[in-house]
Amino acid sequence: MKLLILTQYYPPEIGAPQNRLHELSIRLKAKEVEVDVLTAMPNYPTMEIQEAYKNGRIKEEVIDGIQVYRSSIYVTKSKSIIPRLLNYFSFVWSSYWRGRKLEKYDYLLVESPPLFLGYSAIRLAKKLKAKLIFNVSDLWPESAEKMGIVTNKMMLKFAYNLEEKCYKKASLVTGQTMGIVENIKARFPETNLHWLPNGVDLSFYDPSKIIGNGFREKNGFTKEDVVFFYGGIIGHAQGLQVVLHAASKVENDIVKIVLQGAGPELEGLKQLNKDLGLSNVFFLPPVKKEEMPSILKEVDIALVPLRKLDIFQGAIPSKIFEALAMEKALLLGVEGEAKIHFIDKADAGLFFEPENADDLAKQMASFADNPEQVKQMGQNAREYVRINFNRDNIAEDFLQVLKQ
Numbered sequence: 555m556k557l558l559i560l561t562q563y564y565p566p567e568i569g570a571p572q573n574r575l576h577e578l579s580i581r582l583k584a585k586e587v588e589v590d591v592l593t594a595m596p597n598y599p600t601m602e603i604q605e606a607y608k609n610g611r612i613k614e615e616v617i618d619g620i621q622v623y624r625s626s627i628y629v630t631k632s633k634s635i636i637p638r639l640l641n642y643f644s645f646v647w648s649s650y651w652r653g654r655k656l657e658k659y660d661y662l663l664v665e666s667p668p669l670f671l672g673y674s675a676i677r678l679a680k681k682l683k684a685k686l687i688f689n690v691s692d693l694w695p696e697s698a699e700k701m702g703i704v705t706n707k708m709m710l711k712f713a714y715n716l717e718e719k720c721y722k723k724a725s726l727v728t729g730q731t732m733g734i735v736e737n738i739k740a741r742f743p744e745t746n747l748h749w750l751p752n753g754v755d756l757s758f759y760d761p762s763k764i765i766g767n768g769f770r771e772k773n774g775f776t777k778e779d780v781v782f783f784y785g786g787i788i789g790h791a792q793g794l795q796v797v798l799h800a801a802s803k804v805e806n807d808i809v810k811i812v813l814q815g816a817g818p819e820l821e822g823l824k825q826l827n828k829d830l831g832l833s834n835v836f837f838l839p840p841v842k843k844e845e846m847p848s849i850l851k852e853v854d855i856a857l858v859p860l861r862k863l864d865i866f867q868g869a870i871p872s873k874i875f876e877a878l879a880m881e882k883a884l885l886l887g888v889e890g891e892a893k894i895h896f897i898d899k900a901d902a903g904l905f906f907e908p909e910n911a912d913d914l915a916k917q918m919a920s921f922a923d924n925p926e927q928v929k930q931m932g933q934n935a936r937e938y939v940r941i942n943f944n945r946d947n948i949a950e951d952f953l954q955v956l957k958q
Contacts, residue, residue, distance in 0.1 A: 555956065556588045558656065558684065560675050561665035562627070562645050564593035565617055566604065568843055569787070570872035571665055571691060574730075574752050579620045581949035587956075589620055592653050594627040594645045599787065599816045599840070601631045625652035633818060635704075642668045650674040654681045661956060663687040663728075669694040669713060672720035679723075688724040689750060690734050697865045701790055721745050726955070733868010733891045748955050752872045753943040759847050759879035761936070767848035773836060779810045780922045782885060783853035785846065786873045788817035793861035795826060796887070799911035802830050806922045812853065814838040850880040854928060855903075855921055859887035862908035867891065875943055878902055878935035883928045885917055900938035902931050 559579060563571045579589045595607045606612060607624070615622050628644035630637040645668075653674070662684040664675035672688065679686040695713035698704040704713070721727055721742050728750035729735035735749050775781055788794060794813060801811050811834055813823070820837070827835050841849065850856075856877030860866045867890030874896060878884060884896055884903030887910075897905045904920060906913040921928055 555586075555661075556657075556659040557582065557590070557661045557663060557956075558653070558659045558678075558682065559589065559591045559663050559665070560593075560649060560653065560671065560678065561591065562594050562642075562668055562671060563598055563665070564591055564596070564622065567596045567598045568840060569598060570752070572598075573843060574691075574872065575665060576618070576620070577753075577755060577945050578949055578952070580618055581946060582953060583619055585949070585953055587953065590656070590659075591620055591622045592649055592656070593622060593624055594649070595624055595629075597627065597629045601629055603629055623652060623656065625649050642670045646670050646674045650677055653678045656682060658682050659684040661685050661687055663689055665689050665691065666720070667692050667694045669716060669720070672716055676720065676723050685725040686723055687726045687728060688720050689728045689730075690738065691730040693734055693737055693865060696737075697791070697863075700863050700865045701861070703790060718742070728952075731868045731870050731891055737868065748952070750952055751943060751948060752870065752875060753945040753948045754875035754879040754939055755945050756879055756936075756940055759850070759876050761851060761879075761881045764847045764851045764880070766852040767845070769849050769852040773812070773838070775810055779808050780806075780855070780925075780928075781853040782809065782811045782855045782857045782918060782921075783814070783850070783877075783882075784812065784857045784859075784873075785814040785840075785849070786871070788813065788815045788820040788823060790819060791860055791866070792819070793859055793887075793909055794819065794823055796859060796909050796911050796914055797857065798823065798826050798830055798832060798835060800914035800918065801832050801835050803911060803915035804834065804918050806919055807834075809834060809918055809922050811835045811857070812838060814849075815840050846876060847880060850877055850882060853882065855885050856882045857885045858892075859914075860908060862889070866908075870895065875939055878939045881932035881936045883921065883931035884935060885914075885921065887914065895942070896935070896938065900934055902935035902938055904931075 561575055565572050565576050583589045596604045613624050625648035628640045659682050662679045664671055699710055727745050728748045735747050858871050858874055870892045886903055887906050887908045893905055896902045904917045906917045
């Protein structure tokens with residue numbers, strides 16, 4: 555069985571889709587599936603081609619046994635709509651012309667977003683005689699419309715038409731959450747759907763084997779401090795402004811908040827932090843995946859917010875899984891599917907109403923006052939992801955779907 559994965563994002567970039575797709579590739583290859591990847595020159599999230607890849611110096615490579623083919627992409631730091639579209643469509647164009655030179659495959663799995671990559675995927679699937687699998691990790695353009703990122707009605711109509719075309723052309727549509735699967739099923743009942751969730755490598759994120767890296771000491775945290783940690787993209791969807799406003803309301807001096815990552819909202823958050831005169835919020839740059847277990851080992855609570863939008867009822871931010879596997883209690887500001895899994899069923903943390911700074915501050919104080927609760931919820935957390943979100947089981951389930 556031969557599978558080609560088409561994605562704009564892949565290691566050595568860091569990020570949720572990069573890790574998820576690479577981990578799936580490794581596990582399928584171990585089950586004797588021939589997996590190749592067609593992707594762009596690595597540039598995310600800095601929006602600058604990484605030094606080793608500049609001028610197309612690396613066009614093919616093998617990463618952990620996975621054959622990776624790379625094509626060009628237009629990269630810009632501009633946030634304007636035209637440069638962003640050029641970024642997406644440059645890879646749509648180059649990936650098709652690079653991919654059509656490859657041999658035949660049984661399946662072509664394309665990662666969306668970006669939704670526009672569906673153009674290349676549809677044509678490549680036909681050219682390579684492959685069945686198309688359309689993997690949806692975020693409901694575009696619906697989420698872009700509801701977050702106000704895209705407001706042009708003509709562009710939205712164009713994107714919704716493309717979304718429908720991609721689903722109809724696909725032999726299988728996979729969704730990262732049950733909310734995504736149910737949304738697509740309600741709108742396109744004839745679609746062949748499969749839940750392909752994110753998960754965690756329990757052997758990599760194993761608190762019994764991980765030694766701390768001095769994270770607390772290096773950043774000036776004491777043993778008594780209660781460190782709330784957010785690690786990931788600093789973007790529009792997360793609504794991290796609520797964290798800073800909550801920090802201004804917390805009166806307990808041992809509460810410390812770390813925001814580690816990069817993204818379009820970072821500079822605005824730093825300015826807000828300055829305006830509020832906060833001393834309990836710390837901004838740190840993103841790190842490689844290999845460093846995350848050691849960092850998570852030394853923090854106390856994983857902080858995961860999203861904006862209060864209906865579209866996020868079915869969202870499960872990927873950063874949850876790693877933190878829970880490391881036995882960290884969760885402070886969750888995400889309604890719907892994530893709350894049902896990790897708060898209601900797992901008893902792995904506390905919930906605060908999204909975008910409600912008063913509620914967030916209250917739950918921070920509660921955690922700070924109850925260290926035994928933090929410890930117990932952390933133990934509940936690892937057990938829940940071990941049973942329900944083990945990457946090995948997810949890959950095996952997906953392989954059986956392909957065989958059928």
